[in-house]
Amino acid sequence: MEISSLTQRREMDCFSPAFLLFVALFFLAPGPSSSALDSTQRPVMANLSLAFRPSSWSASSTSDPCDWKGVTCSVESQRKVTHLSLSGLGQSDSKSLRLICELHSLESLNLAGNSFTNITDDFIRDCGKLPGLKVLNFSRNIISGSLPNFREFRALEILDFSYNLLKGSVSSKGLGKLRSLNLSFNGLSDFGSNESVGSLSLKELSLSNNKLGGNILSRILIHKNLSFLDLSSNNLTGPVPRSIADLSKLEALLLSYNSLTGEVPQALSTLKNLRRFVAAFNQRWTSASIGSTPSRGPTLSQNLESVDLSSNSLQGSIPGNISGRLFRLWLGENRLAGEIPPAVGNLSRLAYLDLGDNKLEGNIPSQLGNLHNLTQLKLSGNKLEGSIPRELGNLRNLVVLELQRNQIQGEIPDEIFHLKNLLILNLSWNSLSGAIPSSIIALSNLSILNLEGNQLNGSIPGDIGTVQTLKELRLGSNRLSGDIPKMPIGLSISLNLSRNIFRGLIPEALGDLSQLEVLDLSHNEFSGEVPSSLVQMRSLTLLVLSYNQLSGRLPQFSRFVSVDISGNQGLLNGTISIKGKSKALNIIIIIFSAVVAFLVCCFVSATALFVGLRRFRRVENRDLPPAGVLTEVIDSCLLGEGGERRSHIDFAKAMEEVANPRNLLRKNRFSTEFKVSMPGGACYCVKKLDRNGKIFQIDDLGRFSQEMAALGKLRNSCVTVPLAYAVTVDSAFLFYEESHKGALFDFLHGVARGSLGWPSRYIIALGVARGMTFLHGCSQSVLLLDLSTKTILLKTSGEPQIAEIELHQVIGASKSMGSVSTLAGSVGYVPPEYAYTMRVTAAGNVYSFGVVLLELLTGRPPVAKRFELVKWAMGRSSWPSEWERILDQSVSGESSAVRSQMLSVLKIALSCVNYAAKERPSARHLLRMLFNAR
Numbered sequence: 046m047e048i049s050s051l052t053q054r055r056e057m058d059c060f061s062p063a064f065l066l067f068v069a070l071f072f073l074a075p076g077p078s079s080s081a082l083d084s085t086q087r088p089v090m091a092n093l094s095l096a097f098r099p100s101s102w103s104a105s106s107t108s109d110p111c112d113w114k115g116v117t118c119s120v121e122s123q124r125k126v127t128h129l130s131l132s133g134l135g136q137s138d139s140k141s142l143r144l145i146c147e148l149h150s151l152e153s154l155n156l157a158g159n160s161f162t163n164i165t166d167d168f169i170r171d172c173g174k175l176p177g178l179k180v181l182n183f184s185r186n187i188i189s190g191s192l193p194n195f196r197e198f199r200a201l202e203i204l205d206f207s208y209n210l211l212k213g214s215v216s217s218k219g220l221g222k223l224r225s226l227n228l229s230f231n232g233l234s235d236f237g238s239n240e241s242v243g244s245l246s247l248k249e250l251s252l253s254n255n256k257l258g259g260n261i262l263s264r265i266l267i268h269k270n271l272s273f274l275d276l277s278s279n280n281l282t283g284p285v286p287r288s289i290a291d292l293s294k295l296e297a298l299l300l301s302y303n304s305l306t307g308e309v310p311q312a313l314s315t316l317k318n319l320r321r322f323v324a325a326f327n328q329r330w331t332s333a334s335i336g337s338t339p340s341r342g343p344t345l346s347q348n349l350e351s352v353d354l355s356s357n358s359l360q361g362s363i364p365g366n367i368s369g370r371l372f373r374l375w376l377g378e379n380r381l382a383g384e385i386p387p388a389v390g391n392l393s394r395l396a397y398l399d400l401g402d403n404k405l406e407g408n409i410p411s412q413l414g415n416l417h418n419l420t421q422l423k424l425s426g427n428k429l430e431g432s433i434p435r436e437l438g439n440l441r442n443l444v445v446l447e448l449q450r451n452q453i454q455g456e457i458p459d460e461i462f463h464l465k466n467l468l469i470l471n472l473s474w475n476s477l478s479g480a481i482p483s484s485i486i487a488l489s490n491l492s493i494l495n496l497e498g499n500q501l502n503g504s505i506p507g508d509i510g511t512v513q514t515l516k517e518l519r520l521g522s523n524r525l526s527g528d529i530p531k532m533p534i535g536l537s538i539s540l541n542l543s544r545n546i547f548r549g550l551i552p553e554a555l556g557d558l559s560q561l562e563v564l565d566l567s568h569n570e571f572s573g574e575v576p577s578s579l580v581q582m583r584s585l586t587l588l589v590l591s592y593n594q595l596s597g598r599l600p601q602f603s604r605f606v607s608v609d610i611s612g613n614q615g616l617l618n619g620t621i622s623i624k625g626k627s628k629a630l631n632i633i634i635i636i637f638s639a640v641v642a643f644l645v646c647c648f649v650s651a652t653a654l655f656v657g658l659r660r661f662r663r664v665e666n667r668d669l670p671p672a673g674v675l676t677e678v679i680d681s682c683l684l685g686e687g688g689e690r691r692s693h694i695d696f697a698k699a700m701e702e703v704a705n706p707r708n709l710l711r712k713n714r715f716s717t718e719f720k721v722s723m724p725g726g727a728c729y730c731v732k733k734l735d736r737n738g739k740i741f742q743i744d745d746l747g748r749f750s751q752e753m754a755a756l757g758k759l760r761n762s763c764v765t766v767p768l769a770y771a772v773t774v775d776s777a778f779l780f781y782e783e784s785h786k787g788a789l790f791d792f793l794h795g796v797a798r799g800s801l802g803w804p805s806r807y808i809i810a811l812g813v814a815r816g817m818t819f820l821h822g823c824s825q826s827v828l829l830l831d832l833s834t835k836t837i838l839l840k841t842s843g844e845p846q847i848a849e850i851e852l853h854q855v856i857g858a859s860k861s862m863g864s865v866s867t868l869a870g871s872v873g874y875v876p877p878e879y880a881y882t883m884r885v886t887a888a889g890n891v892y893s894f895g896v897v898l899l900e901l902l903t904g905r906p907p908v909a910k911r912f913e914l915v916k917w918a919m920g921r922s923s924w925p926s927e928w929e930r931i932l933d934q935s936v937s938g939e940s941s942a943v944r945s946q947m948l949s950v951l952k953i954a955l956s957c958v959n960y961a962a963k964e965r966p967s968a969r970h971l972l973r974m975l976f977n978a979r
Contacts, residue, residue: 053109081109083123089147090116092259096141097131115155125150130299131899132182133158133822139165146171153180157205158969161186164193165416173197184208184227187973192228192681195220196553206231207251208970210977217247225249229285230277230970232256237264247271253299254956254966257282263288270294277301277323278956284308290315297321299355305330309354321468323353325375329356334769354379363389363400370394377401378422384408385424390415392810401447402426411446414439421445425471428452428623433472435460442466449473449495456480457496460952462487473519474498474577481520486511495519495540521545521565538872539563551595562872565589565909567609575599578837583712586872588910589615605714605835680746680770696771703731703778715831715852720783729768730783734778746772753779755825756851762814765838765848781853789845789897790834802938803943805842806901810950812845813837813967814975817894818968820850821887828885833871833907834900873914878962888962891971895957900953904933915958947976 056555087877090110094102101114111118126148139162145154146168161183172178178198184207195201196219201897204220205227212651214235217223224246247268250414258280265274272295281303290312296319305327313319319921325331350761351373357375362383367374372394389398390412396419405427412420413434420443429451433907438460444465449471456479457472467488472496480503481496491512505520518784525545528633529552531828532540537560549568555564555576567589574597575590588602596615602608610616681696702708702721710718710730717733753770769780789809791797820827829927830852838846896907907914921927928948929937937944953974958967964976
């Protein structure tokens with residue numbers, strides 16, 4: 046259950062007769078303007094305004110503090126402050142806190158999202174005397190050390206210190222009225238060690254993401270009235286105590302990411318109020334049941350609504366008498382065997398069903414077609430056989446259907462293509478046969494289609510190109526043949542047609558897939574030359590053409606594109622032959638190439654000498670593009686405030702430099718970058734955006750200017766900020782400093798690979814985290830459309846800068862492609878939820894950063910042929926003994942201290958790439974955790 050019982054009761058109280066009477070009296074009473082803040086509190090609020098400086102506060106004598114943002118006052122004639130919120134102000138001066146204690150009427154204080162490192166004794170002493178203070182929130186600061194002693198805060202009911210850097214032991218002793226305590230995301234190692242009797246008032250306890258271990262669970266269970274208990278992501282070991290049965294009011298129990306052992310206790314079956322039970326990633330749990338058949342082992346409450354026991358070691362079978370109230374059932378990645386009970390089809394409220402990666406056998410029950418509320422069905426990685434039930438076509442709300450890695454046979458039923466809301470369809474690595482139904486084009490929202498590893502034959506449906514939402518298409522390892530039709534222009538992740546029977550020429554039209562990053566045509570029977578149009582695929586990073594019958598010379602691709610042409614005997618790569626040619630032929634070609642190179646050098650030298658003489662004779666005869674090439678700048682602006690770097694920009698000269706192809710630096714799917722030199726010697730990187738293209742369009746020049754002006758005001762050393770912009774009829778140009786050594790990708794996987802030791806990698810991680818925290822914390826959050834090692838630039842080995850920060854703003858402000866998330870991210874960095882949420886989020890940025898962390902830790906790229914870094918790391922991390930093997934051995938062996946720090950950062954990285962977006966840390970907390978790993 047997502048909402049605690051306290052919250053539910055508060056909502057229910059809102060509809061009581063007393064409350065309705067209060068509402069009526071409130072609206073009939075005179076407005077706030079008829080009375081002002083009590084005169085004794087006006088000086089206090091004026092002092093607070095000077096100390097905290099909220100932008101919306103005014104200390105003028107005519108301003109009533111009761112009208113200030115974050116301030117709530119009582120309704121009597123002499124109004125007094127009862128609720129005060131000073132969150133998100135970046136305040137760090139703890140000495141100013143004691144000023145708040147002069148508001149003797151205060152009932153609720155919110156100081157979340159600041160930068161306090163400690164709480165002064167003055168605050169504890171003075172605010173402890175406030176008779177009515179019930180709510181105190183210091184979450185999302187950087188408070189370290191032990192939790193202060195709040196024993197004198199007698200009226201306190203809600204205390205929140207989550208997302209800080211607390212360590213040691215804490216206790217709720219002395220807080221007799223405390224109902225809710227949130228200490229999650231700290232470094233606490235003990236709780237309640239001095240308590241022998243639990244608080245009867247405590248109902249909500251959140252201690253997730255700490256370092257709690259040992260027999261702490263037994264001490265926590267003395268709080269008999271708990272309704273919400275979250276102990277996930279700690280170091281809990283051993284079995285769950287039987288005394289869990291004493292928590293008769295418990296509604297939500299969260300125990301994920303621990304090292305619990307044994308069986309799920311029988312005592313859980315007695316918790317009649319339990320609605321939500323989450324205990325994923327406890328790899329040593331061996332058995333559990335969610336039914337009520339004694340022979341099947343421990344049982345759980347029949348009132349459960351949400352169960353997550355994924356990634357454990359649960360054995361046995363799935364019972365047929367499961368709680369009929371379930372809307373979420375996650376049992377994936379266990380060792381469950383037997384068949385899927387047909388009775389699962391009776392769970393009419395079920396919205397999420399994950400039974401993947403078990404040992405389930407038999408057919409897929411047709412009764413699953415009765416689950417009309419189902420949005421996700423995951424049965425992958427089992428031993429299921431038979432055919433796909435046609436009844437699954439009744440699941441009209443289905444968004445994700447994953448049946449891969451089973452033994453399913455027969456043809457793909459047409460009914461599957463009635464699922465109009467489907468975003469992900471994965472039927473790969475089964476034994477499906479027949480042709481791909483032409484009705485596939487009816488899936489108008491489909492984003493990912495994976496039919497790889499089956500026995501499908503015939504041709505690809507000719508109208509596949511009309512599925513414009515498709516981002517990834519994997520049809521490899523089948524028996525497909527015939528012509529390759531026009532593909533969806535929006536393909537961006539990958540197109541895999543490998544290991545089929547395609548013949549003839551590679552279609553020129555594939556070059557139109559300008560957003561595609563991975564193209565695999567290997568192990569077919571393609572012949573002829575590689576079309577030069579493929580060079581135009583500006584987003585391409587991996588091209589696999591191996592083991593065909595290609596000939597001729599390979600076109601010249603960008604240095605950012607990895608090309609595999611092995612197994613093509615007649616295909617030449619550049620000036621030398623590919624691997625597999627005879628030694629004699631190699632020698633001939635090398636000699637020939639050397640001669641040609643010598644002649645070219647002579648020609649170039651002569652040309653240079655000739656040009657030099659001409660310039661010596663006539664300096665003013667500059668190498669300009671032909672007349673008529675340059676376009677007129679219709680709008681331009683220097684951004685930010687002053688700055689010598691901006692003052693050297695000459696927009697007319699910049700247009701000349703951009704028009705010269707020799708100044709080209711790099712291209713990608715979003716932009717083309719040029720190095721531009723000004724007459725005074727200053728150099729800039731100019732990014733060209735095609736304003737009439739499919740990705741970026743400017744309909745409102747005023748809004749574009751506002752977005753650029755806002756970005757130009759940003760000040761942070763860890764992000765690249767535009768210095769200026771210029772707009773022409775067909776393009777927009779953004780100006781940046783040109784002072785980078787290269788992208789992080791080059792230093793990890795490219796020409797400079799091996800040059801970064803762990804200290805440099807750690808500093809880079811901190812810098813990127815700082816930059817992302819800054820961007821997310823702006824008054825209008827700046828989200829990153831594409832965060833990867835290719836968009837992290839290095840000024841030095843210890844000075845990273847996040848580039849491409851403008852993409853989400855300028856593309857989001859255009860009318861491109863409907864949903865910005867369809868363009869988001871590079872292959873390997875895209876969070877799983879982007880496939881169906883259709884929006885870029887802060888949590889998605891954290892996922893991408895987690896992939897970057899894994900690259901820094903392992904030295905491996907995010908994707909390679911049949912390799913995905915996140916899946917590989919998550920799989921290995923399931924066993925603590927494998928953690929050190931995940932690390933890049935070339936740097937982890939520097940010292941035991943380095944290895945220990947890398948393991949700490951690995952834990953942070955794994956939390957960032959959590960499949961569940963809400964379980965990922967915020968950028969702010971992520972930065973704190975990285976600091977804490979030092």
